[in-house]
Amino acid sequence: MLKTYTWPRYDYRRAPEIDQGRVRRVPLVVVGAGPVGLSAAIDAALRGLPVVLLDEDDTVSVGSRGVCYAKRTLEIFDRLGVGQRVVDKGITWNVGRTFHGDQEVFAFNLLPEAGHWRPGMVNLQQYHLEQYLVERALQWPAIDLRWKHKVARVTPGEAFATVEVETADGPYALECDWLIVADGAKSPIRRALGLDIEGKIFQDRFLIADVVLDGEPFPADRTERRFWFDPPFHPGQSALMHREADNVWRIDFQLGWDADPEAEKQPERVTPRIRQLLDSQGFAHIGFELEWVSVYTFQCRRMANFRHGRLLFVGDAAHQVSPFGARGANSGVQDTDNLLWKLQLVIAGQAPASLLDSYDAERTLAADENLLNSTRATDFMTPKSRAAKLLRDAVLSLAEELPMGRALVNSGRLSVPALLSQSPLNTPDSDVFEGWMRPGAPLDDAPVRAGGESGWLLPHTGAGFVLMLFGVPDAAHLGAIETLANGPVPVRALVVMPAGEPGPADPTWLEDAEGLVAKRFDARPGTAYLIRPDQHVAARWRRFDAAAVSAALARATGQEAQA
Amino acid sequence: MTHLITDPHFGTPGVRHRQAYTPGDDFYESLIEGHRGLSDEQSELMNARLVLLLANHIGDLRVLREAITAARAGVAKAPGAAA
Numbered sequence: 001m002l003k004t005y006t007w008p009r010y011d012y013r014r015a016p017e018i019d020q021g022r023v024r025r026v027p028l029v030v031v032g033a034g035p036v037g038l039s040a041a042i043d044a045a046l047r048g049l050p051v052v053l054l055d056e057d058d059t060v061s062v063g064s065r066g067v068c069y070a071k072r073t074l075e076i077f078d079r080l081g082v083g084q085r086v087v088d089k090g091i092t093w094n095v096g097r098t099f100h101g102d103q104e105v106f107a108f109n110l111l112p113e114a115g116h117w118r119p120g121m122v123n124l125q126q127y128h129l130e131q132y133l134v135e136r137a138l139q140w141p142a143i144d145l146r147w148k149h150k151v152a153r154v155t156p157g158e159a160f161a162t163v164e165v166e167t168a169d170g171p172y173a174l175e176c177d178w179l180i181v182a183d184g185a186k187s188p189i190r191r192a193l194g195l196d197i198e199g200k201i202f203q204d205r206f207l208i209a210d211v212v213l214d215g216e217p218f219p220a221d222r223t224e225r226r227f228w229f230d231p232p233f234h235p236g237q238s239a240l241m242h243r244e245a246d247n248v249w250r251i252d253f254q255l256g257w258d259a260d261p262e263a264e265k266q267p268e269r270v271t272p273r274i275r276q277l278l279d280s281q282g283f284a285h286i287g288f289e290l291e292w293v294s295v296y297t298f299q300c301r302r303m304a305n306f307r308h309g310r311l312l313f314v315g316d317a318a319h320q321v322s323p324f325g326a327r328g329a330n331s332g333v334q335d336t337d338n339l340l341w342k343l344q345l346v347i348a349g350q351a352p353a354s355l356l357d358s359y360d361a362e363r364t365l366a367a368d369e370n371l372l373n374s375t376r377a378t379d380f381m382t383p384k385s386r387a388a389k390l391l392r393d394a395v396l397s398l399a400e401e402l403p404m405g406r407a408l409v410n411s412g413r414l415s416v417p418a419l420l421s422q423s424p425l426n427t428p429d430s431d432v433f434e435g436w437m438r439p440g441a442p443l444d445d446a447p448v449r450a451g452g453e454s455g456w457l458l459p460h461t462g463a464g465f466v467l468m469l470f471g472v473p474d475a476a477h478l479g480a481i482e483t484l485a486n487g488p489v490p491v492r493a494l495v496v497m498p499a500g501e502p503g504p505a506d507p508t509w510l511e512d513a514e515g516l517v518a519k520r521f522d523a524r525p526g527t528a529y530l531i532r533p534d535q536h537v538a539a540r541w542r543r544f545d546a547a548a549v550s551a552a553l554a555r556a557t558g559q560e561a562q563a
Numbered sequence: 564m565t566h567l568i569t570d571p572h573f574g575t576p577g578v579r580h581r582q583a584y585t586p587g588d589d590f591y592e593s594l595i596e597g598h599r600g601l602s603d604e605q606s607e608l609m610n611a612r613l614v615l616l617l618a619n620h621i622g623d624l625r626v627l628r629e630a631i632t633a634a635r636a637g638v639a640k641a642p643g644a645a646a
Contacts, residue, residue, distance in 0.1 A: 376588050377594060387598040387606030397593075397637045407571035407587050419581060434579060 036315030036332035037182030069325035090124035199301020324412035341533035355558030366418035427539035471525030480546035
């Protein structure tokens with residue numbers, strides 16, 4: 001039992017299908033109520049889709065597991081309605097210090113560029129996050145959340161998939177048009193269907209401990225993450241100390257492949273390790289209690305395809321990375337962000353099912369980027385040969401002296417969203433633009449005012465397609481803009497006015513409070529951006545052109561044969 | 564040091580990177596990959612050959628002398644240095 005957290009127990013309910021004696025057809029089933037499955041279900045409800053969410057358990061994650069939530073994920077959580085709770089409860093940290101032996105190699109400050117709502121990273125135990133997501137999901141009648149409903153078998157079909165479920169009251173089956181598989185790294189569904197997932201296993205073990213400290217190691221506003229290569233308290237290996245909510249600290253020790261996972265988990269083995277770490281850092285006066293301990297290994301691998309007909313694999317079920325860089329849960333939530341708007345259009349008959357192939361194209365690309373970065377970090381931290389270790393140690397010694405060395409030190413490249421530059425949904429630029437808001441890029445946030453109220457750009461997007469128009473739209477275009485807003489796939493106009501020229505008090509008119517929207521989007525009066533429902537850029541132009549917007553919309557919704 | 568570049572400097576002309584660390588990580592991966600499968604002795608020889616190739620490419624003796632000085636400076640205090 002944890003000292004700082006009591007697991008909620010959610011009520012099992014008897015499935016109505018058990019008594020109805022017929023198999024019901026539903027549009028969407030999600031398997032797995034972890035952070036990724038819950039995000040998928042909430043996003044579905046937000047987009048008007050009824051969803052059945054099945055989970056074999058009746059509570060949230062045991063152990064803290066996932067701990068770092070990145071800016072882009074927080075922005076998605078804002079859209080899902082849990083962002084503020086996560087930020088309020090979580091620990092926003094900026095200062096990271098890296099040591100080699102007893103020498104500090106360098107410190108970094110994540111303090112993000114000003115003019116963004118959300119910080120670069122927030123630390124929070126996974127069970128808190130899951131609880132917030134569950135509570136949010138329970139607010140939606142459209143989400144049929146079924147605890148202790150274990151999926152026994154999935155039968156994929158041409159027109160639908162059949163899901164057989166076991167419960168305490170007996171079995172039942174559902175037919176679904178689409179099945180989102182979010183059943184985790186071991187994915188029983190993926191395994192039962194014999195679908196491949198390939199990559200590499202790293203021959204290393206890590207001890208992970210959550211401890212409650214009875215004192216404050218750092219001033220409250222200057223929480224540090226500390227990472228050590230070859231520290232005196234744990235020679236030859238790496239270690240990490242990181243803060244979570246409720247005065248819980250995450251401490252990681254690299255153990256090596258030969259370590260005995262069972263023996264290493266025992267308190268009599270773990271406690272002295274942590275005591276030595278704290279003592280060596282000048283925290284001898286701080287006592288601690290163990291909250292949760294685990295020994296883990298990891299793999300870096302992904303499925304060849306994330307879409308298999310009517311089955312859509314998301315999160316750890318589809319791809320797994322090493323924990324260095326916080327690219328696991330973050331990328332899973334980003335999978336659902338990418339997928340649900342597409343599913344909504346397909347289910348509504350407004351896009352062909354082939355649009356879902358772009359989920360595969362875009363998210364396998366993102367997974368490859370995450371795999372690349374987390375593999376590189378792992379290779380740096382656990383060199384595989386003497387030559388690799390020599391070069392790694394040379395980097396660390398240069399890092400103490402020169403900026404070029406510090407830039408090569410890789411203790412995890414923290415999760416950032418994929419740019420999706422190669423996406424088939426993008427309309428390539430025909431005009432010249434500077435900056436990073438190119439087709440495929442996730443939107444940069446920026447401060448805005450709407451109706452005189454200060455706020456942020458991102459919350460004004462995300463509900464559907466948005467056409468950002470910079471400056472007062474030309475009167476000659478108003479009819480075409482209106483037509484786009486009333487089309488089968490509506491494109492809502494969002495006018496961005498320069499600071500000091502707020503325009504009418506209308507929620508579709510924003511004032512670019514600090515000029516940062518125009519700067520980040522390299523916008524001039526007349527510039528137009530087509531924004532996808534997942535807040536990525538689909539297309540952009542220097543001048544509004546209704547035919548060009550319609551063509552880009554068709555492309556972004558998979559209605560045009562791709563070149 | 565007036566000639567040797569000691570700030571991060573990896574990149575490909577004409578290619579922009581969203582994350583500053585990417586080109587350095589690209590290089591480092593290529594370097595480690597280049598050593599894959601070699602014995603320790605072979606790796607040492609490869610490192611030496613690489614130093615000579617890069618030195619010839621740089622050519623400018625002012626840069627090379629500063630680099631030799633900078634490389635040596637941190638060696639004496641590194642763990643495992645001979646007493």
